[in-house]
Amino acid sequence: MMAATLYKTTADTKSIDKITGAEIIAPDIEIKAFESVSILTPVFVLAYNAAYLRANYIYVSDFAKWYYITDMSVDTAGRIFLRCSIDVRQTFGVAFIHCPAIITRAENIGKPTLYPDSQLPVHPNKKNITSIIMPETSSSFTGDGDTCYLLTCIGGEPTE
């Protein structure tokens, strides 16, 4: 016999905290392993209770691990079979978020960065166009100037 707590969580799979806000369906109930089980994808057996069928998440105290309930089945003997899959985010998240890593994406950056983001929905072809004027500072250029002819000659006294 093992102790477990059933939850109904609405948190996203990627969350490392699926318990905050989760509904406890059944605290500290007894479960059994169904035959020989893996700790990654175990199958547990527990006595039938209609309320249990609402659960989608389970904490197994003996394993000290959190599992998704990926499938349920009920047999005629009044047992519920919970097919589970380990949630490493909930189980190890508190620890591994302190491990050195190469971070490639993050939400709280808040805006695109200098690193190209191929997932950002940008039109491949359509672009906008605008311009910035850089005026000639002395306003010297004009098509109808007055003293705007330059005669270059040889002879006389050179200019320089």
Add this chain to the structure above:
Amino acid sequence: MLPNSVFYGEPETWLNATTKPNADNDAANKIPPYSTINSGIAVGKLSVNTPLDNSICYAGIADDSPIAQLYCIDGADYNNPLFDYSGIINFLWGYVDTTTSIPRGYSININDLSNESETNKLFLVPQTLDDYPTSNPHRYFTPFVSIIPRNFVLLIYIECDTLQFSDRRQVALDDYINNTYGYSPTTHPYITAIHVAPVASNTMTGQRSFMAINDNGGMALAYNMPYDLPQLEGIYDYWANRGNVKTTVKIWGNTNTLYYNNTYQYINGKEGTFNTDNGKLTYYKEYGDGEWILRCVASLGLFFAVKRTTAYTGALDDTDMYCGVIDDNGLCHGDYTRGTDNRSQPQYSWTNTNDSAYDPTAPIDPNTYSNTTAFNYIGGLSSMLKRYVLDARAVESLGGDLFKIGDDIVTGESGYVDYDNIILNNFLTNNPIDAIVSLKKYPVRDIPHTGSRHPLKLGKVQIATTGFDMPYSSFMYLFKPIKVFPRFGNSFLDYAPYTTLDLYIPFCGTIQLDPNDVMGHTLDVQLLIDYTTGNCDAFVSCDNLVIETVSGTIAIDIPVTGTESATVNSNLTQGILNSKSMTAARKIAPLTGAMKTAGGAVAGGRVAGPGGAVGGAGIGAMSAAKSGFDSKISSIAADYELTHTQAPLRMISASSPVGGWAIDYNCRLIITYPTGNVINNTTPPDFNNDELAKYGHINGFATLDNATMDKYSGLVVADAINLDGIAATENEKDLIRAACKEGCYI
């Protein structure tokens, strides 16, 4: 670079360099726990002639620095000093204390800036050094293993002397400039040494004050000296100040007055002069504007000040705070910044000197880098060219004047051709149209010119048309600089290939700029008009560094047509000669005819008797008359030719198109930028909208950071993670790695 922990101990074990109460550990300069120093031979001991480890040096002194040169003076042969320009690639700040009283006391009155007495100095903590071999000259040197720039500001002192080298004084440069104590550039113009005094603190908010080093202190080399000079082998302390005033460190000049009988004294610094008056050998340089002193101190790569109050309390970007510039190789050449420009220096943002990336053992990039492009003044183009600025009316007048060249030549007093005038004034290629090189119109409101309007002189001929002298061969026109501002928060969207930049330059066309080069920088265009050729060159600068040049044609050639006077003169000259010849022929023609008449009579008589004589005379007379008539006709024809020579024309240049004039006369940066669902199509694009936030929540924003995931929040994706210390099975670790790649909401 990180200090060698084997040699200097782990950073956690470093000691504060002062014992000031309430010292802030994060703000104090650090010294190593000397008992753990390992030279590589014996723990806790420095070996004889073993250099200090070089991992705590934050910068080097380049060989072109004004303090790089080391003189070695042999008193017996002082006229031939040995010297070396090797530069100092690795030096340490530190102090030497042999008194071993630990720790030293500390007191300071922060309200008394003028009090520099011993009790108000910031003391360093000496360590027990008894175990060090006495033969190691560096045995007592305790280096600063970590220096906080804000808390290690150098105040400049100088040694000065009179013109007679009779009154050598040491004084703060601030006091020297202000003549506080009667030693000033006027009374003591010769600088014989430059010192710096580290002014330090161990809090980030407290006032800085002098560090007092009881015995010796200063700077030391952390490697075997490269110099092949006598008595330097095994000596590592280079500029240590031997128990002198105010714990200053001498960085330029000789340590003490040198006498002839001293052997092997050392003088540091360039550009000085030796003086041998009064039986002493003095190395000195005139104060001048003092700029060279700042360059000497800047070579140390730290913040420094001339004013005492700035050294005590000034912020690193204070108006009177200076900062030595460290180049990309980590070397100092003597350049410096001042005031807010200090913010651009890496030292400004260093937490401590260990943040420096300088590696004394790394190969040195031999190139000198510059972020500016110099423009040269174009002058002295001595030539035979003369330029006139004309207005439209003058151009019309010029067109007429060029056809008047023949008008004045038929003006003899008697109404005949004035040959002499023609020959003297117009014969030898005095041709106005030949003197014209070009006539161009520029799209310029007012071509730069000087003086007042005056008649033009084309070659030798002065004509009625007037214009202005134009003394410039070229002229630079400036366009208002712009900062190429990133419209998408300086993200990848602001760069290629998402954003493209084209620059239209009037008269030169449009060029493509790489957004990766210019985004966030100031773009500047200068247009140089060559007023000789009519071409122009545009220089496109990014933060004062020219990155593109492009050429164009700005002037329109105006065809000029005028009398080709050389040919006119040639024709006229030939005509004159013909006329003269024909006139002479006309005058002698009757005589010739009479002779021919007599000859005819003789011939007739001989042939045909009297009748023959008559007949012969008649034929001769007719021939003579015809000859005279012909001469007359030829003479008239020659005169006619002379006075009716058709003036040939010559044209200068051909007309050129005006297409370049039809578009904008201003530069224009043309920007194409992306659109998308999360980028609202507004100007400027709305970059902070709900769609972008939703995107970030689902996908996260791209980054590349070597960090832990808990540094971020929301969705975090890690492509690689080190799971050391995680108590999980290998399969679980594989799942963790996969989960991190997929992303976790934290």
